[in-house]
Amino acid sequence: MTLLPRDKSLAKIEHEEIGGNQLFPVFLKLNNLHTVLVGGGNVGLEKLTAILNNSNHAKVTIISKTFLPEIHELAAKYEGLNIIQKSFTDYDLNTAEVVIAATNDSELNKYVRQSAHDRKLLINVADKPELCDFYLGSIVKKGDLKLAISTNGKSPTVAKRLKEVLNESLPEELDTTLQQMSELRETLSGDFADKVKRLNSVTKVLVEPKSAVIKNFIWLIWSTIIVSIAIVVTALYIKEPAFKTFIEGVNPQFYYFLGAGFVFAMIDGAIGMSYGVTTTTFSLSMGIPPASASMGVHLSEIMSCGIAGWMHYRMGNINWKLFWLLVLPGVLGAVSGATILSSLEHYSMYTKPVVSVYTLILGFVILSKAFNIKKKKSADKVKRISLLGLGGGFIDAVGGGGWGSIVLSTLIAGGRSPIFCLGTVKLSRFFVAIAGSITFIALVSSSHWQAVAGLVLGSALASPIAAKISNKISTKTIMVSVSVIVILISIRAIALFLMKVL
Numbered sequence: 001m002t003l004l005p006r007d008k009s010l011a012k013i014e015h016e017e018i019g020g021n022q023l024f025p026v027f028l029k030l031n032n033l034h035t036v037l038v039g040g041g042n043v044g045l046e047k048l049t050a051i052l053n054n055s056n057h058a059k060v061t062i063i064s065k066t067f068l069p070e071i072h073e074l075a076a077k078y079e080g081l082n083i084i085q086k087s088f089t090d091y092d093l094n095t096a097e098v099v100i101a102a103t104n105d106s107e108l109n110k111y112v113r114q115s116a117h118d119r120k121l122l123i124n125v126a127d128k129p130e131l132c133d134f135y136l137g138s139i140v141k142k143g144d145l146k147l148a149i150s151t152n153g154k155s156p157t158v159a160k161r162l163k164e165v166l167n168e169s170l171p172e173e174l175d176t177t178l179q180q181m182s183e184l185r186e187t188l189s190g191d192f193a194d195k196v197k198r199l200n201s202v203t204k205v206l207v208e209p210k211s212a213v214i215k216n217f218i219w220l221i222w223s224t225i226i227v228s229i230a231i232v233v234t235a236l237y238i239k240e241p242a243f244k245t246f247i248e249g250v251n252p253q254f255y256y257f258l259g260a261g262f263v264f265a266m267i268d269g270a271i272g273m274s275y276g277v278t279t280t281t282f283s284l285s286m287g288i289p290p291a292s293a294s295m296g297v298h299l300s301e302i303m304s305c306g307i308a309g310w311m312h313y314r315m316g317n318i319n320w321k322l323f324w325l326l327v328l329p330g331v332l333g334a335v336s337g338a339t340i341l342s343s344l345e346h347y348s349m350y351t352k353p354v355v356s357v358y359t360l361i362l363g364f365v366i367l368s369k370a371f372n373i374k375k376k377k378s379a380d381k382v383k384r385i386s387l388l389g390l391g392g393g394f395i396d397a398v399g400g401g402g403w404g405s406i407v408l409s410t411l412i413a414g415g416r417s418p419i420f421c422l423g424t425v426k427l428s429r430f431f432v433a434i435a436g437s438i439t440f441i442a443l444v445s446s447s448h449w450q451a452v453a454g455l456v457l458g459s460a461l462a463s464p465i466a467a468k469i470s471n472k473i474s475t476k477t478i479m480v481s482v483s484v485i486v487i488l489i490s491i492r493a494i495a496l497f498l499m500k501v502l
Helices: 008-018 042-054 069-077 108-119 156-169 172-189 190-208 212-239 241-249 252-271 276-284 292-313 320-343 344-371 385-399 403-413 419-444 449-462 466-470 475-501
Strands: 034-038 059-064 080-085 100-101 122-125 138-142 145-150
Touching: 034 042, 042 059, 042 069, 042 138, 059 145, 059 466, 069 080, 069 241, 069 320, 100 108, 108 122, 138 156, 145 156, 145 344, 172 344, 252 292, 252 449, 276 292, 276 449, 276 475, 292 419, 292 449, 320 419, 344 475, 385 403, 403 419
Parallel strands: 034 059, 034 100, 059 080, 100 122
Antiparallel strands: 138 145
16 A cells, blocks of 8 residues: 655644644554665754664665764664765655655755655655654654654654653563563464453453452551550560569660651651651650661661562562662762761760751751642753762761652652652662661660660551551641651750850
8 A cells, every 4th residue: 555645735724623633653664664864964863863773674775965974883883774975866766665854955855855755755854844744753662662752743852851751660671571471472372352351361460459358458467466466565564573574674765766766657658758867856865876876767777668669669660770870879878977977976975966957957858848749840850860879878877867858859859750769769778778787786886775676666567557547647747747846856956065065
């Protein structure tokens, strides 16, 4: 079947009467067609690169009086490319099946278009939508999956931006899913209807919502465990004098931090940040030195971030390129920060106010985010991801928190996908917490293990139920409350230090 170029006036009339994007999407097998590209400059290079990125065995003849060096390099690399250095004539299209005009000479482009139409050939004219029979859309490619984006020639910039968003949002593992589905299809026998039924049966579990019984089963188990522990501890306390003596002999500090760890983990489950800053602020107010406070934060975050990171991994919410750019510098920053802070443990009376100033700043940051939570920011993507990870890991170790507030907020503010940022930052935080914890344990001789143990146990108990409970409360309310508490406690700590000095 021969595809005839459509009359420009007819296309204009249909667009005015019907409206909307009237283009029909088609994927061409350019490896089996002969494409003639007229133009050897920057525009021609852009069109040629687009073709080769999608069909690297395409047969393309490039005609131009001059060529960029990059085009010669591509011609040496790809066998299907043929360079002809000369002025264009209409006879150059005698063997063509697809035509692209990509010169900076508008009259020459029109001549190429007329020559193509005389031969009933479809043509794309660069940067001239009204002269095109088809457009080269922005392409999103994940293995065998390919998505083409069209704005009906209205805005290539919007198309490119959408391409960036989709490229980042769609995981690379999506191609593995396609390959597995293809292998599954090959194993099926019978007619088409039977194959469809079998595929529907296999994939049904992926979209079926869990039953209410299954959804609540996990919460039932955790509730039973917590209630059982409470009953056993109460019974032993009443019936066993030795156990009662042991409980009463435990430093009350353990119970304070047990409750604090539970509450702060609930808050973190609601807003995805602030566990470090709230825990550190509370620890400093209870007289814990900064290094011991930061150690408690990092130890208690190993389990919660590990669980969260694993869940995001299972849901495919990890951007692996972003992960590796964050985790290695983040670990290095955490080790460096923990080493420096540990060496200053004996000077905690001087480091405490410094850390309090830091938590005061983070308090205002959280307060600002509370009132801008629904506002979208338009900013350029962060380019120096490794530097962000290094700084985030260092500040997190020195200040006892800030990885989420600094790294996650910066990435999202830079226009990256929130769900992929959250999953990637949570998983990388797991390794940053391990590195910081090991460094603190090796260097800090702490006498505040009751506080550390309370934080670890409290956050571990809260992590399975944090999201379910905290989602009942307004996120803005939680953020405002947290920021106010952090600001007031930080100001109190700074004021006490100044009173001692003065």
